[in-house]
Amino acid sequence: MIEPLRHDVVIVGGGGAGLRAAIAAAEADPTLSIAIVSKVYPMRSHTVSAEGGAGGVVKPSDSFDEHVEDTVSGSDWLADQDAVEAFVAEAPRELLQLEHWGCPWSREPDGSVAVRPFGGMRKERTWFAADKTGFHLLHTVFQTSLRYRAITRYDEWFVTRLLVEDGRCRGVTAIDMRTGRLRAIAAGAVILATGGAGRVFPFTTNGAICTGDGMALAYRAGVPLKDMEFVQYHPTGLPGTGILITEAARGEGGILINRDGYRYLQDYGLGPPDPWPRLRAMELGPRDKLSQAFIHERQKGRTIDGPHGDVVHLDVRHLGERLIDEKIPFVRELSRKYVGIDPVHHPIPVRPVVHYMMGGVHTDIQGATPLPGLYAAGEVACVSINGANRLGSNSLPEILVFGARAGAAAGAYAREQRESRRGTLEAQERDEEHRLRSSFLEQKGGGERLAVLRDEMTRAMEAGCGIYRDEGSLRGAAGRLIGLRERFSRLRLDDRSGPYNTELTAALELDFMLDVAEAITHSALARTESRGSHQRTDFPRRDDGRFLKHSMAYRAPGLPRIEYLDVVITRWPPAERVYGG
């Protein structure tokens, strides 16, 4: 039996949140041993795909209260206001920290950082690095992390399970993908920083790696998943691929038009259309309302038929070539490459696309989950600052603020921990090894094909848990998921080998996604109201009396158990969301 590897803090995931957590832990105590365990090299993490920018109050015209208010009203009052206040206070510090580390933020002529408007904001506060903000943020934090000797990386190690001993999280098991061998990694504390789960749906901006791994790992260890029914559809994805066209295209002045060339958002409480551009109005309304407006336009027959489904047009032609190339060059590059449209001369076809999970692993304001020793930060977590609909450009500062908080908290916790008892983690490792062999690598019967099950899962989620849901559609999805879970037990892999068995890891990802899909569906079924991104056609009103609460999905035998937790209100009592005007 091989001794487990040992570290004080083990971070699962090497994107923005994981790297920021690692640096925070190392800075708090340079004697700590910190490991980043990730199924991909850090610079492949999905943070890299974020485009438009990062919100943080820095300009004299802006204020703390306005960022809180935009975030809280954007969340349809489901965000915890103590968490939002902490977030808004720390976001500028974190973005400045990035600046000091070398992030190439776009600048004003005087050399100060530039900001741009984003949807749902009453002030311009989005820092940006042209329209590859996530890419620059990730590479800056990754390159800076290379300075810290306390950080050890396990690149391309796939975490399969959390190790729990005496009610505390004590490490993980992970497959070293290069060899295919499973190893236990013991830890004083574990931080989940695995990102989102957009791949649960068929049409998503998310990269292939966004499979909800950390959510499922925590859920299986008894930790509740919070607010999972809130799935953000971004209004502007490229048809076919789902590639994101950033909100910055509208922040810079782009407009959305239907088949008649009409700026349809004025029909959905976001107008009047002029003057334009105008903050918190029309195309700079919140994402949930813009995506919902698309569905209504489609029902009215006013969208445009395309080879990959209905679209509307995002028109930036009036901005001119120079501004497009300076401020949103990636929009031009992606449009030309993937839909053959040069936005300088033609409008871009777009449709709503699954983008972000507001829900995730339940944590407190320090990133701690209810399981001692387990922390979470970034999209995998739900603190919650995003509530029922995330404000655009809050996700990048979120991974920094709460990554840093979780890193510091987990480091402090790990310092107090003693080594686990000899042999107990090894026993769990043996169990896990046996599970992988019997379920996947030495599976005898069955003939179910991985990609078939995955496609059916994503189609079930789209049909049942899309922008508009009702009891019938959700029950349909729940039923299909039960069938898929049963068929998954008869999965048959082509690949039974060790090194880079990416069919095995894809199967483990599907295993995770089926759990996440279950939590989404049942949380949505239980919430009989409409709020933010969760729109029930059978319960079209917000119901603060019953549902000014977070959903908490616990894994249970049979179906998940849904409980509720009160939302924290500090200074902003629930009110109507007002945009436009």
Place this chain on the structure above:
Amino acid sequence: MKEAGTPDRTITLDIFRYQPGERATPSFQTYQIPYREDWVVLDAINYIKDRLDGTLAYRWSCRMGVCGSCGMMINGVPKLSCAAFLKDYYPERVRVEPLENFPVARDLVIALDDFIEKLPRVHPWVVREDAPPAAAEYRQTPAQLDRYKQFSMCINCMLCYAACPIYALEPRFIGPAAIALAQRYNLDSRDEGREQRREVLGAHHGIWDCTFVGECTTVCPAEVDPAGAIQQAKLSEALSRVKDLLTPWGRR
């Protein structure tokens, strides 16, 4: 999954296969799949993995040219498979191999250890002795940003190493992406680390190994121009050496 197009037409891919132990003799495997006009090579490979052969191993994630995972040799040219369109090859066959100049871990998966080891050697972070401004940014004008911006666009996809004839012959060469990154920080108005980086760039297997073939710049999907970075670094190193000679006591 994209379904538009004409499923009756097909395209043939010859894909490099290798697996330590079980398939230890490298070979090509041929797959015939439906041809779709809007597919990239990565879509074709995903089709094969999902429907025909789950044993094929390769890396991918963002499918939009920014994560840098999916570099492969496509008909002998290093490319991101998410940005290589089938229509540019159809009706000819497409040959897909792992990136050249790297050890193959399995099938289309290369071992990245060499680059990962080289990266920290060029100190790709802001080096400064004084503390940063309190609660404020370093001022950096748009013109100062433009000096290094291009070299900050590298996605670490390794296409330039696969294209570099020097790296093919001398694996100790620090290589195009690492030098471009060093130069990115050298040119950043916030950085003072140029002297530190000279120890790697100016040393044996640093910039002087490069004979300015320029293939790195040709294949770069992010328009970084590593060859330009190397030329700039050479010029600045040459000037520094002259200065070292004239003021030997000035060199730290």
